Amino acid sequence: MGKRRIKHVTVIGSGIMGSGIACHFANIGCEVLLLDIVPRELTDKEKAKGLTLEDKVVRNRMVNDNLTASVKSKPAPLYNNSFVNRISTGNLTDDLSKIKDTDWIIEVVVERLDIKKSVFEQIEKYRKPGTLITSNTSGIPISFMNEGRSEDFQKHFAVTHFFNPPRYLKLFEVVPGPNCDPEVTDFLMEYGEKYLGKTSVLAKDTPAFIGNRIGIFSIQSLFHTVKEMGLTVSEVDKLTGPVIGRAKSATFRTVDVVGLDTLVHVANGVYENCPEDEHKDTFKLPDFIDTMMENKWLGSKTGQGFYKKNVTKDGKKEILALDLDSMEYVAQPRAKFATLELTKTIDNVADRFPVLIKGKDKAGDFYRKSFASLFAYVQHRIPEISDELYRIDDAMSAGFGWEHGPYQVWDAVGVAKGVELMEAIGKKPAAWVTEMLEKGFESFYTVKDGSTYYYSIPDKDYVKKPGQDGFIILDNLRANAPVFKNSGVTVHDIGDGILNVEFTSKMNSIGGDVLAGMNKAIDIAEDRFDGLVVANNGANFSVGANIGMIFMMAVEQEYDELNMAIKQFQDTVMRLRYSSIPTIVAPHQMALGGGCEMTMHSDVAVASAETYIGLVEFGVGVIPGGGGSKEMALRASDTFEKNDVELNRLREYFLTIGTAKVATSAYEAYDLGILRKGVDHVVVNDNRRIAFAKAQARLLADKGYTQPAMRKDIKVLGQQALGMFLVGTDAMKAGKYISEHDLKIANKLAYVMAGGDLSAPTLVSEQYLLDLEREAFLSLTGERKTLERLQHMIQKGKPLRN
Secondary structure, eight states: OOOOOOOEEEEEOOSHHHHHHHHHHHHTTOEEEEEEOOOSSOOHHHHHTTOOTTSHHHHTHHHHHHHHHHHHSSSOSSSSGGGGGGEEEEETTTSGGGGGGOSEEEEOOOSOHHHHHHHHHHHHHHOOTTOEEEEOOSSSOHHHHHTTOOHHHHHTEEEEEEOSSTTTOOEEEEEEOTTOOHHHHHHHHHHHHHTSOOEEEEOOSSTTTTHHHHHHHHHHHHHHHHHHTTOOHHHHHHHTSGGGTOOTTTTHHHHHHHOHHHHHHHHHHHHHHOTTOTTGGGGSOOHHHHHHHHTTOOBGGGTBSSEEEEEOTTSOEEEEEEETTTTEEEOOOOOOOHHHHTTTTOOSGGGTHHHHTTOSSHHHHHHHHHHHHHHHHHHTSTTTTOSSHHHHHHHHHHHHOOSSOHHHHHHHHOHHHHHHHHHHTTOOOOHHHHHHHHTTOOOSEEEETTEEEEEETTTTEEEEOTTOTTOOOGGGGTTSOOSEEOSSEEEEEOSTTEEEEEEOSGGGOBOHHHHHHHHHHHHHHHHHOSEEEEOOOSSOSBOOBOHHHHHHHHHTTOHHHHHHHHHHHHHHHHHHHTSSSOEEEOOOEEEETHHHHHHHTSSEEEEESSEEEEOOGGGGTOOOTTTHHHHHHHHHHHHHTTOSOHHHHHHHHHHHHHTTOOOSSHHHHHHTTSSOTTTSEEESSGGGHHHHHHHHHHHHHHHHOOOOOOOOOEEEOTHHHHHHHHHHHHHHHHTTSSOHHHHHHHHHHHHHHTTSSOSSOEEEOHHHHHHHHHHHHHHHHTSHHHHHHHHHHHHHTOOSOO
16 A cells, blocks of 8 residues: 555544544644534523524534533643634534545544444444554453454554643553554554654553553552651652652642542552552552542542642631541641752752662652662563563653653662662562673663663663654763853754754753853854754753843843843844854743744744743843844834734734743744744654754755845834834723833833834834844843842742743
């Protein structure tokens, strides 16, 4: 057969998962048909309208209500709300025949085998041969679902297990059926990674697959440990959160969000269906879980779980935690451990693990016991749930947000040390672990020539981890000497004549060292290379300018130094735009303030779909001073020829800054004018972002890149625009929508974007607008209210954002 293309997808079942999956396929440009059952009875509203069960609005009520609720939910399932137009809805009675024209059918109905088999039987009546058919089940064996189906159905049938919410969680478990064609398995693995932006993990048809099997074991193990060690709920969450590279919600808060009933369902499934599991008893529910289930204390959905919000007699809100001995909700003191204090200066999470297991307090005991239990468990899951150890790490990172999977944690501790920890709790190393150590292999992973290799048990040697050719992982280049390095940046040669600038400051904030490093990188690239990429693999691209530096200069009234610092920022972003080599900025996650300004001044931006980008300087009482205000005026000007309503267009760009709008995805950034349609690119799989950015730099260089001339043709509207803005801001102040200080900031921005107090529309240069911008920024830093806001942000440790 020819190359398989996915243009149209049908999702059967419109609940939370089904609607979420439908939305994510719409995100990537597919047409989607979302189907659900016909309601059996009318609602009171429908009866009042005189509707019957035969009316289409009634027959499609369930699917339409579910999709509407999904689109309105937070976090948003769509990159851009307009993408909902790619989804059409229907019901299984009237519209199932439409699947004859679809490329992929995904079943997401209730977890009952009889219902699933009934749906598959109906699907076989209309499905054309060769159409993919997958189930999102997380617990029903494929052989049961396959039973009685045609040969073609079985050849094209697999489980594709998304994690909720489908847009955000990256794990995509592919579990082929017993008769599934290997070509189908390979296709699903590639499609998940390349098109859906997921980490595709090949799993076996075992209870809970990989992610939930290890994830639920880890949580269940903690349920038992918390009682044994006399720890509190809040103490465990302190120990199992960001300090070890896990989500802020840690363990018990995560269970509250997911729902205790969901966790219990998976745990019971493993306990009942894994009789050979040597840790089977870990999946037995402790008494306090039984009590919580009886009381319907299921978490957020029921208003209380391990935590409960409470209002005191004097009206103050507080969060109480469940005391697992008394089963009462109590105020728990802030958890504090001496061991954690030792890790405060260690930024790299992997470097904390050896310190944590040496702790001499209860925290040290906890880490030794919990890590030992985890290591003991995962070593025996090969080959039961996976033939390769890296798939277990990938599943935990992508599905549960662990920065380091179990084998990566074990590596950080040391494989031999991990064995020692296991033996201390009476667990023996698996035969393959002992053999590996005896053969002189001291780690599960190693890096060679910029690629990750893992220890393969059958090969008894390191094997290159597949799928890396489309990735550039900067951590894998650490063994190579950097081209340049200072305290703010590291510059890598990423091959094919392209350099990469990686920010290394705290939270990737942009200060003097970053700017100096950027200029040095451009110097080097112009001298010896063909292009420059600005990107990193950190938690965020950049949270903006170093506000601590700005605050200190403003407090000391060192306005000459501050003026020079702002000019250095402006000159650097302008150099990005007007260097003699192509520059590509590749943001991801938060790209705020200065990070946004950097992005807007590249030749081409390559943004991860999950990029939250915006000019947020209003939040600290200033306007964008690193070229952002100028750039928005320039981009507004570029739309004037296409649009007669110049004032309205300028106002849109003004409001983007004035309301400190942050795009909730890269696609939304197009609507805000931060990314340019037809110029800038969006990459759904963040792992491919840097490699794609490098390819764009190479492409521009190969086309024959010529250094552009600075713009002198920016149309500003002068008094005409300024008058409109001032009337608007005065009205906002009069209506008490903004403060006196907000009025000052808005009017300063208005002056810049209008091009000053010019009597008529005029063509001006970028430098003219940059000078206006810098003057306005400096004047605002002298305001007491601005200094107060800056100080507040610094004390709270917040990035430069609203």
